[in-house]
Amino acid sequence: MIGSSREALAAARERFDALTDNTSVDATKLADELAAVTALLDREVSLRRVLTDPAQPGEAKAELAGRLLRGQVGGETVDLISGMVRSRWSRSRDLADAVEELANTADLVAAQRAGTLDDVEDELFRFGRIVSSTAELRAALTDRGASSAAKAGLVHELLGGRADPVTVRLVVRLVTHLRGRSLEAGLEALSKLAAARRDRMVAVVTSAVPLSDRQKQRLGAALAKLYGRKVHLNLDVDPEVLGGVAVRIGDEVIDGTIADRLEEAARRIAG
Known part of the structure; x- marks a missing residue:
């Protein structure tokens, strides 16, 4: 706006x-x-x-x-x-x-009053990843020919009993009223809204292997110092990065992966 x-x-x-x-x-x-x-x-x-x-x-x-x-x-x-x-x-x-x-x-x-806001935020992020990687699920949830009841039923089938009730409510509301957005954009907006509720920034961290608790704490502290506010880490594992971590906060990307360094070396050689 x-x-x-x-x-x-x-x-x-x-x-x-x-x-x-x-x-x-x-x-x-x-x-x-x-x-x-x-x-x-x-x-x-x-x-x-x-x-x-x-x-x-x-x-x-x-x-x-x-x-x-x-x-x-x-x-x-x-x-x-x-x-x-x-x-x-x-x-x-x-x-x-x-x-x-x-x-x-x-x-x-x-969710905040119930003490489950962290869970909701993580579940929204994970569901967004599932949607992005599952074409059939995305198609079913965005099918204009499907009724709202059918879409809501699918969300309940997927998340009911496995996710916080607030997560289910938010996702059902989104898939039944996309309002001209893509499903991925809607889920990302919800994730950011959850982070803002806790006055935190969201960093999507991609690494080749899961980070240890110590690594997560050190990364979180470093990012908080860099941005001047607490940063919540959404963790994603992608073996293709080979090593190191890539961090995305909004439109800003901090790429420290081996794959990125190899690509940069290749560009220099080609140049």
Whole structure:
């Protein structure tokens, strides 16, 4: 997001955090209601445009949102959405994207309260790897001809009883409402959201063999010193790297693998 949408999202996150700091708020219920609002905004494009129309007073848009949602969702959700539509958005689509982010974050709050946020983050990463390496699974989960119920059933069959319930909820919501994204992009966004919930950066670390606990601690400490914040390591093993490790944080890659050094040597010889 850019411009006014970025500012509006930041304000929405602050209101969301203030709300969910109160442990009496049912985070799972909040997630379901915000997901329902996301679906409404996706479905009713004209409504979304009215609620983000910069020519309309913010209070009038908040009143409209309140009339539409009151009685359909709880008061906390109504207040959140009303606050969001009072803000200015660069694009009408950004409002729906922001509501979806808060829905997913609410589920992550539930995991955090249960002490399972680390598990959820790791499970999302591992499931993303499975999807990337299994063409048939990816095809089944992204098949436009398949019903949402069929896709949700497949996720429950794969993850039910093996993954945290929050992981299952997040993946089901994603595969049944991809909203124009690739499945891989959606899973990566969820993983980053989980890391942000703990105010951490995510580093994807690829090595030829599994790292020892000592190696993981040293790497984590080095990356934390480099970036000035705690870094969560998602570990991946790929024998083709031969040795060393490759680290990717966002768009930045730190490649210290033997394979990379061999490729560089080959390029120099060829040059």
